[in-house]
Amino acid sequence: MPSKPLLNVENLEQHFPIKGGFLGRTVNHVKAVDGITFSIDKGETVAVVGESGCGKSTTGRAILRLDEPTGGKVEFEGKDVLAMSKDEMRKMRKDMQIIFQDPYASLNPRKTVRQTLWEAMDIQKVVPRRERNERILELMETVGLQRHQIDRYPHEFSGGQRQRIGIARALSVNPKLIICDEAVSALDVSIQAQVLNLLKRLQRELGLTYLFISHDLGVVRHVADRIIVMYLGKIVEVGDTESIFNNPQHPYTKALLSAIPVPDPSKKSERIFLRGDVPSPIDPPTGCRFHTRCPFATDHCRTETPHLEQKDTDTEHFHKVSCHYALDIQSGKHEPQYEMYNVRDILDDEGEEAATDSGEEYTKTEK
Numbered sequence: 593m594p595s596k597p598l599l600n601v602e603n604l605e606q607h608f609p610i611k612g613g614f615l616g617r618t619v620n621h622v623k624a625v626d627g628i629t630f631s632i633d634k635g636e637t638v639a640v641v642g643e644s645g646c647g648k649s650t651t652g653r654a655i656l657r658l659d660e661p662t663g664g665k666v667e668f669e670g671k672d673v674l675a676m677s678k679d680e681m682r683k684m685r686k687d688m689q690i691i692f693q694d695p696y697a698s699l700n701p702r703k704t705v706r707q708t709l710w711e712a713m714d715i716q717k718v719v720p721r722r723e724r725n726e727r728i729l730e731l732m733e734t735v736g737l738q739r740h741q742i743d744r745y746p747h748e749f750s751g752g753q754r755q756r757i758g759i760a761r762a763l764s765v766n767p768k769l770i771i772c773d774e775a776v777s778a779l780d781v782s783i784q785a786q787v788l789n790l791l792k793r794l795q796r797e798l799g800l801t802y803l804f805i806s807h808d809l810g811v812v813r814h815v816a817d818r819i820i821v822m823y824l825g826k827i828v829e830v831g832d833t834e835s836i837f838n839n840p841q842h843p844y845t846k847a848l849l850s851a852i853p854v855p856d857p858s859k860k861s862e863r864i865f866l867r868g869d870v871p872s873p874i875d876p877p878t879g880c881r882f883h884t885r886c887p888f889a890t891d892h893c894r895t896e897t898p899h900l901e902q903k904d905t906d907t908e909h910f911h912k913v914s915c916h917y918a919l920d921i922q923s924g925k926h927e928p929q930y931e932m933y934n935v936r937d938i939l940d941d942e943g944e945e946a947a948t949d950s951g952e953e954y955t956k957t958e959k
């Protein structure tokens with residue numbers, strides 16, 4: 593019998609109210625996360641990817657109840673997280689930690705490494721006081737900091753080292769799940785690699801589970817077992833990393849993938865320009881939310897909301913997509929136009945120009 597997932601998220605919804613008018617009433621909502629369902633097994637790394645504003649960080653924050661979700665279900669080890677009292681939630685936070693993009697902003701500049709880690713242990717009461725100094729030194733070694741740096745302040749460290757302090761702080765309470773929210777995005781590429789390797793080693797040694805939030809598919813490829821692609825608060829595609837990279841189905845995923853620079857100049861590279869900007873999550877498009885920017889959208893896409901469906905019967909790769917076009921190709925209703933046209937040809941001049949102006953460039957590598 594398959595074991596239960598460590599984290600189970602069902603129909604999670606985060607609609608932020610927009611206040612307005614004379615009386616400050618709620619006049620509308622930002623549908624930042626709009627009914628997403630996924631689970632993570634113990635020891636897995638699941639990445640959430642998508643452009644800025646698609647709801648990645650909101651998903652992480654909602655799971656931890658840093659912002660109270662407006663709907664859906666979150667289960668951790670089978671326990672209903674959203675039904676927990678404040679006290680139960682405080683205990684639960686020991687098991688679920690978060691690492692943020694900017695360690696400088698999330699570390700108190702007036703606290704040394706010792707004080708920062710001591711405080712984290714104090715809140716969760718995981719290590720008896722007399723053992724704390726030794727545990728702090730151990731943690732510093734675990735994340736690659738020097739023992740003699742224990743009484744230094746955040747500004748005395750480099751960006752990569754500060755992220756290591758953030759990781760040490762998360763580890764100090766022995767978590768099971770760590771949500772890494774753009775954890776390496778602010779770092780130089782070589783430092784990114786070091787921190788990613790550290791995260792991978794810690795996963796092996798401590799049996800950690802990661803929800804890895806990133807806009808950078810190049811980074812995600814190195815760490816994720818599975819990838820969730822989000823667009824405007826919805827999951828548009830989910831599958832294991834190999835399958836998403838080798839056989840992306842959703843035009844949006846294809847566009848994101850094509851944005852990764854190709855180091856091999858002999859590989860043919862084309863550009864996909866997505867039309868226009870990401871629409872507002874206050875009033876998302878009808879039907880498929882991506883239809884306003886999709887080169888393959890039909891009337892069907894404008895009116896009917898697609899649902900996540902299994903891509904094919906190949907059970908070796910778990911892969912779901914919510915796209916009428918991709919699923920129609922699969923069922924033989926359409927010929928795959930990716931093969932028939934160069935994506936660039938399908939876009940009108942106006943679309944291409946508009947996309948260039950808005951700074952959205954996607955380099956496509958296909959065929």
Ligand SMILES: Nc1ncnc2c1ncn2[C@@H]1O[C@H](COP(=O)(O)OP(=O)(O)OP(=O)(O)O)[C@@H](O)[C@H]1O
Nearest residue numbers: 608622624642643644645646647648649650651873
């Ligand atoms: N507290 C809030 N109140 C109102 N709207 C919010 C709030 N937090 C986020 N949003 C909106 O929700 C949408 C999703 O934001 P979110 O930060 O989750 O996106 P993201 O994919 O993580 O992008 P980024 O990497 O830029 O943070 C955005 O339109 C954002 O402006």
